[in-house]
Amino acid sequence: MLRIDCLRAIYNDLPDALVVTIMGATAAELQSLGHRENFFYLQHAMGLASSLGLGLALCKPDRQVIVFDGDGSILMNLGGLTTLARYAPKNLVHVVFDNESLLSVGGFPTATSTGSDIAGIARAAGIPRSVSVNTVDEFAQAFRDALAVRELTTIVAKVEAKGPAVYVTDLALLENRFQFSRFARR
Amino acid sequence: MPVSENNSRLVYAALKNCGVRLVSALPETWLVHLIRMADDDPEMILVRLAKEEEGVGISAGAHFAGVKSAMLMQNHGFLASINGIVSMAHLYKIPLLMLISYRGTHGERDPRQTQGGNVTERTLQALGIPYEFLDDTAAVEKKIRQAQTLAESSLQPVALLLMRDLMWEEPSA
Numbered sequence: 430m431l432r433i434d435c436l437r438a439i440y441n442d443l444p445d446a447l448v449v450t451i452m453g454a455t456a457a458e459l460q461s462l463g464h465r466e467n468f469f470y471l472q473h474a475m476g477l478a479s480s481l482g483l484g485l486a487l488c489k490p491d492r493q494v495i496v497f498d499g500d501g502s503i504l505m506n507l508g509g510l511t512t513l514a515r516y517a518p519k520n521l522v523h524v525v526f527d528n529e530s531l532l533s534v535g536g537f538p539t540a541t542s543t544g545s546d547i548a549g550i551a552r553a554a555g556i557p558r559s560v561s562v563n564t565v566d567e568f569a570q571a572f573r574d575a576l577a578v579r580e581l582t583t584i585v586a587k588v589e590a591k592g593p594a595v596y597v598t599d600l601a602l603l604e605n606r607f608q609f610s611r612f613a614r615r
Numbered sequence: 616m617p618v619s620e621n622n623s624r625l626v627y628a629a630l631k632n633c634g635v636r637l638v639s640a641l642p643e644t645w646l647v648h649l650i651r652m653a654d655d656d657p658e659m660i661l662v663r664l665a666k667e668e669e670g671v672g673i674s675a676g677a678h679f680a681g682v683k684s685a686m687l688m689q690n691h692g693f694l695a696s697i698n699g700i701v702s703m704a705h706l707y708k709i710p711l712l713m714l715i716s717y718r719g720t721h722g723e724r725d726p727r728q729t730q731g732g733n734v735t736e737r738t739l740q741a742l743g744i745p746y747e748f749l750d751d752t753a754a755v756e757k758k759i760r761q762a763q764t765l766a767e768s769s770l771q772p773v774a775l776l777l778m779r780d781l782m783w784e785e786p787s788a
Contacts, residue, residue, distance in 0.1 A: 447679075471703070472706075473702035473703065473706055474671070474672070474698070474702040474703035474706070475702075476668075477668070477671060477672035477675075477699055477703055478672070479672070480669040480670075480673050480676070481672040481673075481675050481676045481679075481703075482676065483662070483672070483673060483676065484637070484662075484673035484674060484676020484677045484679075484680070484684075485677075485680055486676070487637070487662065487673075488660070488676060488677045488680035488681075488682040489680045506666075506668075508664075508665030508666045508669065509665065509666075509669045511665050512662065512663070512664055512665055512669055515663065516662065602706065602707060603707065603708060606707045606708065609679060610678070610679045613679045613680050613681070614679075614680065614681040
């Protein structure tokens with residue numbers, strides 16, 4: 430399963446949501462499908478995409494918030510999973526693309542390659558719904574279920590360690606930030 | 616516990632008066648009353664953190680949503696937040712109102728707090744974070760309002776150091 434195929438499968442489910450991605454391949458792939466003003470690509474601060482999503486979800490309870498996280502990123506902020514679970518916003522879907530690798534910085538293996546189980550960690554942290562998926566169809570179904578059920582869900586999508594050919598973007602960080610913020614405040 | 620409840624109330628009221636509606640916090644002794652006040656206040660969203668750096672992300676999300684926030688932390692929590700401050704708040708121009716209890720200064724009895732006291736201000740200076748001291752009850756309201764104003768206008772982190780003379784009441788012998 431490729432991450433970009435997962436993103437493509439649910440791209441049309443994202444028009445009104447506040448979407449936050451991590452840096453690197455995930456940001457580049459979502460943008461390659463077509464940038465929208467409701468997409469914010471957190472191009473640094475590894476680990477904090479989920480915390481940013483929690484802040485958004487608590488302050489905008491009537492809006493759907495989606496975080497596209499990664500194994501390397503969430504492993505940097507496992508404590509944040511317990512904070513997510515503690516407040517368990519019903520309007521947040523937390524997707525973790527797990528390629529068992531720090532792909533964007535040379536492909537070195539993360540601890541999920543040696544058995545650490547993020548879906549299990551999320552469940553044990555107290556996230557109300559936590560699922561692991563291995564095919565694009567399973568992913569799309571799990572994603573739509575999570576939107577429909579309105580309960581905090583962590584979806585761990587086991588994907589191949591393959592990214593885009595290029596990571597460059599013509600979207601300046603601050604342009605993205607102010608555009609997204611304007612959308613979020615509507 | 617000789618943490619000043621009255622002065623904590625002054626600080627909390629000042630935060631409310633400048634429109635703060637979300638507070639992230641990790642407990643430490645001097646902050647206990649402030650955290651309890653946020654917890655008891657139905658108008659306030661209190662986010663209890665596992666580690667202070669999460670608060671940078673929470674405050675960024677709140678800012679994007681148009682909600683004013685504040686972070687309650689000890690100076691060691693500030694030290695633990697530095698990457699988030701630089702690689703999110705500075706990089707993306709996010710206002711942060713950081714209330715930092717300044718442990719390890721003159722009068723500190725707790726040996727383990729003393730190293731943090733040595734480096735707090737120099738670290739704030741190295742990061743280019745404007746800061747002021749909250750040590751006088753008469754200035755609390757004004758300094759908090761001014762710090763919040765500067766954070767919003769400059770879109771950057773601003774710190775207020777909560778000082779012993781404000782937060783701690785020595786028990787009479």
